[in-house]
Amino acid sequence: MRAIIRPVILPALLLIGGLASLIYGVMCHSVRLLEEHESDTTIKVPAEFAPPPGGAFPPGGAPFGEPLPFVKKTVKRVELVTVMESEPAVMRDASVGGIEVLDSGELKRNQRDEGPALCPS
DSSP: OHHHHHHHHHHHHHHHHHHHHHHHHHOOEEEEEEEEEEEEEEEEEEOOOOTTTSOOOTTTSSSSTTTEEEEEEEEEEEEEEEEEEHHEEEHHHHHTTTTEEOSSOOOOOEOOOOOSSSOOO
């Protein structure tokens, strides 16, 4: 009886342990990615300089004592944000060219969609 159980239990335990490690790695391991996020920001900028009527400054030069009026302007700001992504999702994005490696060795997502729909190759 012992001779039959021993060759079955050890491989079965190794198989179960390997499957458990694989499932743990797929479900719990994540990768740090850099992603570009756009945001609209309102900033104050000086208004365009308009010369006085007639095109001539008063004697003594331009009136530098007066503060320039400011205008609110909305600009788009792009910043890199660090996100954590599951490893299977990163592998899928890397397979369609959606991930690039920067010079610093960090990973950056360069496209967010599903990638090329109809690949000619």
